[in-house]
Amino acid sequence: MSHLTIDHCGETLWLLPDKAIYWPARRALLVADVHIGKAASYRALHQPVPRGTTSATLARLDALLTAFDCEQLFILGDFLHARHAHAPATLARLRAWRAQHSALHIVLVRGNHDRHAGDPPSDLGIELANEPCLVGPFALCHEPEPHPSHAVLAGHVHPVFVLRGRARQRLRLPCFVIDARVSLLPAFGEFTGGWTVEPLPGNRVFLAGADQVWPLQG
Secondary structure, eight states, rough: OEEHHHHHHHHHHHETTTEEEEEGGGTEEEBOOOBBBHHHHHHHHHOOOOOOOOHHHHHHHHHHHHHOOOOOEESSOOSSGGGGGGHHHHHHHHHHHHHHHHOOEEEOOOOOOHHOOOOOOGOOOEEEOOOOOOEETTTOSSSSOOOOSSEEEESSSOOOEEETTTTTOOOEEEEEEEEEEEEOOOOOSOOOEEEOOOOTTEEEEEETTTTTEEEEOO
16 A cells, blocks of 8 residues: 655654554554544434445555554544444444454544543443543644644544646545644544645645645645
């Protein structure tokens, strides 16, 4: 699987096309905003939304955990979307997925949706942490707020960048925003929206799509 290698705060990070970061030195995969059970929550409100998004999201996680040497998975908030994510069918899929990765150390940094949804069942073996979760030079967070001593890696925003063509074409792509103080990961979940970002001075923006990651130029 292709990736783009960057240096950030003295660490080598691999930016992955499937909206995740691999940290080779820690054998760790980092994802944000998984939003398991979001489609089920919308259907409970009688909204017509696609089925199978939880299975698709977990299958993508499977592919990444298979492709890379992962001992740890850090989830930067919003693992579960709402209380409807505790529905028996959703939890059964999660338990089956967890059984396939029983040796994997999983840490969930609680996000705003996790607080509303409630913690995952204890039998999923997920370590729970409040932000900031300090690992090496990084503060792993959900909310993109600066930390006094560590560079923040966060989610919550679901960043996307809009490419515009000469004939008024528009293409919205998920992106990584890398900054010395606060960096943003794109939303990993299958059924998530996006917030359009405009690069600020000092930002490095990397677009994810078409099975590759590439830097935004200019």
